[in-house]
Amino acid sequence: MTPNPALNSLAADTVKLLINGAFVESQTTEWHDVINPATQQILAHVPFATDAEIDAAVAAAKEAYKTWKHTPLAARARIMLKLQALIREHMNRIAQTLSAEQGKTVADAEGDVFRGLEVVEHACSIGSLQMGEFAENVAGGVDTYTIRQPIGVCAGITPFNFPAMIPLWMFPMAIVCGNTFVLKPSEQDPLTPMLLAELALQAGVPRGVLNIIHGGKRAVDAICTHPDIVAISFVGSTAVGTHVYNLGTQHGKRVQAMMGAKNHAVIMPDANKEHSLNAVVGATFGAAGQRCMATSVTVLVGEAQQWIPAIVAKAKTLKVNAGSEKGTDVGPVISRAAKQRILGLLEEGIKEGAKLELDGRGVKVNGFENGNFIGPTIFSGVTPTMKIYTTEIFGPVMVIVNVQTLDEAIELINKNPFGNGTGLFTQSGAAARKFQSEIDVGQVGINVPIPVPVPFFSFTGSRGSKLGDLGPYGKQVIHFYTQTKTVTARWFDDSTTSGGVNTTISLK
Ligand code: NAD
Numbered sequence: 001m002t003p004n005p006a007l008n009s010l011a012a013d014t015v016k017l018l019i020n021g022a023f024v025e026s027q028t029t030e031w032h033d034v035i036n037p038a039t040q041q042i043l044a045h046v047p048f049a050t051d052a053e054i055d056a057a058v059a060a061a062k063e064a065y066k067t068w069k070h071t072p073l074a075a076r077a078r079i080m081l082k083l084q085a086l087i088r089e090h091m092n093r094i095a096q097t098l099s100a101e102q103g104k105t106v107a108d109a110e111g112d113v114f115r116g117l118e119v120v121e122h123a124c125s126i127g128s129l130q131m132g133e134f135a136e137n138v139a140g141g142v143d144t145y146t147i148r149q150p151i152g153v154c155a156g157i158t159p160f161n162f163p164a165m166i167p168l169w170m171f172p173m174a175i176v177c178g179n180t181f182v183l184k185p186s187e188q189d190p191l192t193p194m195l196l197a198e199l200a201l202q203a204g205v206p207r208g209v210l211n212i213i214h215g216g217k218r219a220v221d222a223i224c225t226h227p228d229i230v231a232i233s234f235v236g237s238t239a240v241g242t243h244v245y246n247l248g249t250q251h252g253k254r255v256q257a258m259m260g261a262k263n264h265a266v267i268m269p270d271a272n273k274e275h276s277l278n279a280v281v282g283a284t285f286g287a288a289g290q291r292c293m294a295t296s297v298t299v300l301v302g303e304a305q306q307w308i309p310a311i312v313a314k315a316k317t318l319k320v321n322a323g324s325e326k327g328t329d330v331g332p333v334i335s336r337a338a339k340q341r342i343l344g345l346l347e348e349g350i351k352e353g354a355k356l357e358l359d360g361r362g363v364k365v366n367g368f369e370n371g372n373f374i375g376p377t378i379f380s381g382v383t384p385t386m387k388i389y390t391t392e393i394f395g396p397v398m399v400i401v402n403v404q405t406l407d408e409a410i411e412l413i414n415k416n417p418f419g420n421g422t423g424l425f426t427q428s429g430a431a432a433r434k435f436q437s438e439i440d441v442g443q444v445g446i447n448v449p450i451p452v453p454v455p456f457f458s459f460t461g462s463r464g465s466k467l468g469d470l471g472p473y474g475k476q477v478i479h480f481y482t483q484t485k486t487v488t489a490r491w492f493d494d495s496t497t498s499g500g501v502n503t504t505i506s507l508k
Pocket of ligand 1: 258259
């Protein structure tokens with residue numbers, strides 16, 4: 001490693017860029033620390049790539065596309081088969097790294113990797129996924145068929161909360177379709193995506209097909225405006241996603257932006273109490289509430305309002321500790337800044353008159369006194385105008401809203417601008433059917449708290465949680481990463497007689 005004078009501590013390693021098949025040291029003068037959120041230990045220094053390095057990554061992807069797009073489907077699928085095997089083999093190493101840089105428990109980190117691994121497994125079916133359609137004899141002797149072709153250099157911009165799953169939503173599907181890729185991971189936890197990239201190269205991804213640059217707003221804007229990038233997959237907050245969508249589409253790119261959320265879980269009085277409360281408490285506080293599909297609002301209908309003490313009792317049993325420690329339920333939030341932001345929102349909730357049922361602000365964790373911990377926190381008596389209801393808190397916080405009927409619950413949710421996920425807990429098939437039909441949210445769970453679809457389906461957040469019409473993975477992403485060419489063909493042999501020049505447009 002070449003010492004870089006811009007680094008304030010050389011104890012930790014530097015994160016490399018991946019350009020044209022080589023892991024290279026950035027020449028930038030701007031470096032940020034990758035910090036363990038439980039200990040504040042500096043794990044590595046991440047460069048904010050220079051404009052020239054970003055251009056070099058895109059140029060490598062553009063050059064590689066010339067040959068990669070012609071690589072047979074089966075050869076691309078075989079690389080994905082190898083990649084899924086390597087991810088399985090290295091699962092523990094990836095999960096340990098992920099837990100250290102992101103803060104989630106090792107078990108949850110394995111879940112993060114596993115949900116991405118499932119997408120790689122699905123990518124192995126590209127032979128049938130990328131098939132076109134064929135209709136014989138659409139007119140006399142005329143056949144029409146479609147071909148799904150790759151589109152060029154694609155880019156991905158990913159958030160901190162799933163540093164394995166979300167990069168794996170993107171680059172395997174993009175490259176297995178015949179595109180090349182430039183990934184810009186979150187600067188807060190770039191080590192996990194770099195491990196995945198190493199495995200991708202080992203699996204046989206040719207040089208230039210996958211490139212990685214690091215950075216913040218400047219790198220993101222460079223991606224959005226780069227003339228050689230044709231499509232961008234973004235996952236992150238609403239503010240940044242909207243910016244990426246607007247800038248990217250203004251520059252002629254396809255953009256899919258999966259953004260912020262406020263997910264409601266509705267508990268009906270006829271719900272199985274134990275199952276529902278366990279599910280909602282787990283879905284609210286797991287991963288310290290830093291999941292885009294976390295339950296953040298619990299809506300108690302009628303008699304279910306009597307279950308608040310039981311919810312609080314269950315939340316109190318959760319153990320707050322570093323993700324590396326056995327038995328941890330709730331790890332730290334990603335950064336000191338994130339902790340301060342969440343604490344500020346909790347203060348607002350108190351000021352606005354919500355009832356603080358459980359206060360996690362003062363939690364102390366022995367041995368990890370510097371960690372960014374917030375214990376499970378619950379507010380009841382929350383109204384839809386309060387800031388803790390209108391804002392995505394992205395921390396271990398449950399806000400409870402009371403309503404009297406299912407209709408009221410549906411109206412509340414449909415008025416909320418976000419549409420990522422929602423859930424209903426009930427034993428009534430009629431209530432469930434009404435809910436799934438009338439609710440205006442893209443992903444619905446019926447007695448399932450975090451309804452993230454498996455990869456044969458697509459991730460289908462909606463309304464304020466998404467910009468662009470096609471979501472990540474599944475069939476939708478095949479459409480996103482390909483363009484359809486429609487061929488209409490007629491063949492003449494020597495025996496065919498010509499009817500002369502035809503100036504009409506019909507095919508007969
Ligand atoms: P973020 O928007 O801060 O960061 C996302 C990416 O944008 C990162 O790569 C970051 O480097 C970059 N970025 C940050 N600030 C930027 C700026 N000003 N201009 C340009 N780029 C910038 O998001 P985050 O905090 O890393 O992740 C949490 C958010 O992501 C939450 O809002 C969560 O709901 C959302 N999320 C959504 C989904 C989904 O599928 N809908 C999934 C996961 C996370």
